[in-house]
Amino acid sequence: MAVDSLDTRILRLMIEQPRTSVREYARLLGVARGTLQARIDRLERAGVITGTGPRLSPSALGHPVLAFVHIEVTQGHLDEVGEALSAVPEIIEAFSITGGGDLLTRVVARDNGHLEDVIQQLIQLPGVVRTRTEMALRERVPYRLLPLVESVGRDASAAR
Structure with a gap:
C-alpha cells in the first residue's frame, strides 16, 4: 500500500x-x-x-535472557512443529526460514538454566531434529519502524 x-x-x-x-x-x-x-x-x-x-519488556517480566534458537525439522512436519511452538510461552516469535534450519525462534528465559530447560523441551517435540542456539549479548538497534515509514513516505512522494 x-x-x-x-x-x-x-x-x-x-x-x-x-x-x-x-x-x-x-x-x-x-x-x-x-x-x-x-x-x-x-x-x-x-x-x-x-x-x-x-x-512489553520480557526483561522487566523476569526473563532477561534472550536467545535465537534455530530449529531443524523433519521434512513434512513444519506446520506441526510450528503449532507446537505456540504452546511454549518462552517463545515470543517464530519464523519459517531459508538457510541453516527450518525455523528461527526468539526465546526469552529467566536465566541460562531456564533457557536450557526450554531448549530441552523443544528437542522433545515430535518432528524436531536438532536445534542451534545463539545468545543475544546486547541490543544494538531496538525494534523500530519509524525510519521505514519515513522512507516509504518519501518514496511515495517522489513517485508523484
Whole structure:
C-alpha cells in the first residue's frame, strides 16, 4: 500500500505518542477528526497498522535472557512443529526460514538454566531434529519502524 505524507505524519505521531487520542492527533496534524479517523481505518484495513497495544519488556517480566534458537525439522512436519511452538510461552516469535534450519525462534528465559530447560523441551517435540542456539549479548538497534515509514513516505512522494 502506498502511503502519502499525511499517512506518514499520522504513523509518526502514533509511534511517538501512542497514548494520544484521535482528537488530539487531528489537532496536532491540523486535519479534521473525520479525515484522520478515515485514514487510520484505511491503514488498519490495509494491514499497515496491526495493533495498538502496549509493548512489553520480557526483561522487566523476569526473563532477561534472550536467545535465537534455530530449529531443524523433519521434512513434512513444519506446520506441526510450528503449532507446537505456540504452546511454549518462552517463545515470543517464530519464523519459517531459508538457510541453516527450518525455523528461527526468539526465546526469552529467566536465566541460562531456564533457557536450557526450554531448549530441552523443544528437542522433545515430535518432528524436531536438532536445534542451534545463539545468545543475544546486547541490543544494538531496538525494534523500530519509524525510519521505514519515513522512507516509504518519501518514496511515495517522489513517485508523484
